[in-house]
Amino acid sequence: MIERPRARRYPFVASIDLVDMESENETREQINNLSVFGCQITTHKPWTSGTKVRLRIIHRGAVFAAQGQVVNVRPDGMGVVFTQIEEKDQEVLEKWLADVRDTHERITNSR
Numbered sequence: 001m002i003e004r005p006r007a008r009r010y011p012f013v014a015s016i017d018l019v020d021m022e023s024e025n026e027t028r029e030q031i032n033n034l035s036v037f038g039c040q041i042t043t044h045k046p047w048t049s050g051t052k053v054r055l056r057i058i059h060r061g062a063v064f065a066a067q068g069q070v071v072n073v074r075p076d077g078m079g080v081v082f083t084q085i086e087e088k089d090q091e092v093l094e095k096w097l098a099d100v101r102d103t104h105e106r107i108t109n110s111r
Contacts, residue, residue: 009033009040010100014059016041018080021052021067031057036097038068038081046070046078053080064092 012034018041019026031039039057047053051070056063067084085093 007035007037009035010097012039012059012096012100014057017056017058018047019054020047021054032077034093034096034100036093038071038079040077040079042077044076046073046075049073049078052083055080059096062092062096064089064096 010033012031014031014034015028016031016039017026017028027043027045029041029043032042033040034057047070049070049072053068053070054065055068056065065086066082066089068080068082070078071081072079
């Protein structure tokens with residue numbers, strides 16, 4: 001079963017560092033969209049659904065860190081839901097989403 005996003009996802013490209021919390025395997029990938037609840041990651045070697053991760057997204061000099069879990073796997077990537085976010089990181093996430101939402105609305109309204 002594929003999990004459906006609970007909130008609107010916005011196109012968002014940034015580097016993401018992932019650590020499998022069980023094996024401590026690490027990887028650096030790229031996200032291609034972001035929501036208040038999670039992100040979609042582009043990778044040719046997705047981890048299995050249910051994998052618990054620590055993650056850091058780096059974008060324009062700011063860093064967002066959280067814990068998450070892989071909830072869907074596709075041949076070209078995986079979806080991660082955020083499961084634990086500190087308040088300071090939540091503020092970073094909300095700022096990024098506000099910026100991308102504003103940009104999206106400007107583009108949509110100019111058509």
